[in-house]
Amino acid sequence: GCLRIVTGGAEVGAAAVADDRIDEIHLTGSVETHDSIVWGRSLEEREQRKLSRDPAIRKPLTSELGNVTPWIIVPGPYSDHQLRFQAGTIAAALTTNAGFNCVTPRVLVTWRRWRDRERFVDSVQSILNQTPPRKAYYPGAVSRHERLVGRPDSTPEGTLPWTLIRDADPQLPRIGEAREEDHQDDGEEGEDRRLGNAGAEVRVRDEHDDRPE
Numbered sequence: 001g002c003l004r005i006v007t008g009g010a011e012v013g014a015a016a017v018a019d020d021r022i023d024e025i026h027l028t029g030s031v032e033t034h035d036s037i038v039w040g041r042s043l044e045e046r047e048q049r050k051l052s053r054d055p056a057i058r059k060p061l062t063s064e065l066g067n068v069t070p071w072i073i074v075p076g077p078y079s080d081h082q083l084r085f086q087a088g089t090i091a092a093a094l095t096t097n098a099g100f101n102c103v104t105p106r107v108l109v110t111w112r113r114w115r116d117r118e119r120f121v122d123s124v125q126s127i128l129n130q131t132p133p134r135k136a137y138y139p140g141a142v143s144r145h146e147r148l149v150g151r152p153d154s155t156p157e158g159t160l161p162w163t164l165i166r167d168a169d170p171q172l173p174r175i176g177e178a179r180e181e182d183h184q185d186d187g188e189e190g191e192d193r194r195l196g197n198a199g200a201e202v203r204v205r206d207e208h209d210d211r212p213e
Contacts, residue, residue, distance in 0.1 A: 099162075128164060
């Protein structure tokens with residue numbers, strides 16, 4: 001077999017998907033990218049094609065369009081070691097690839113009456129504070145971050161600070177910590193109430209982890 005990598009912007013991508021020599025398409029990106037390929041580049045064309053069920057392309061297409069990836073923390077009597085482990089896992093998932101993965105966590109769900117809730121969120125914030133910022137290379141990332149929390153004033157040019165918003169609206173981007181009043185049905189609630197279904201994570205205390213603090 002042979003692999004050839006072609007780089008370019010939207011124009012190159014549009015030419016590639018329209019080329020008769022391309023018989024199957026897989027894409028990663030946003031819903032906007034998907035709809036512009038499948039239904040057309042203008043809103044008017046998209047609406048007309050959707051109403052008539054007439055996609056702009058007829059080739060087989062699969063897509064991975066991102067997700068808020070809620071991480072649901074099941075409350076319990078976590079030890080200090082267990083809390084640090086869970087906090088470190090979440091921070092690593094957020095910062096990998098500068099946060100630009102389709103399954104990067106964007107909503108951290110905790111139970112409001114969990115006694116270790118504040119201590120746990122503090123631990124996540126502490127790890128993020130110690131993590132160097134990375135280049136925000138994804139198109140539109142800087143402007144979206146500014147609309148959400150304002151212009152960063154202490155990070156190098158072209159980077160964004162790791163931002164944790166407590167008691168957040170779970171529909172907002174970046175990463176937010178949303179409290180749940182009742183944790184009994186968090187898995188189902190997280191799927192129904194947050195845009196996207198590419199993945200969700202449920203974190204549970206390891207009862208067999210008896211390592212010293």
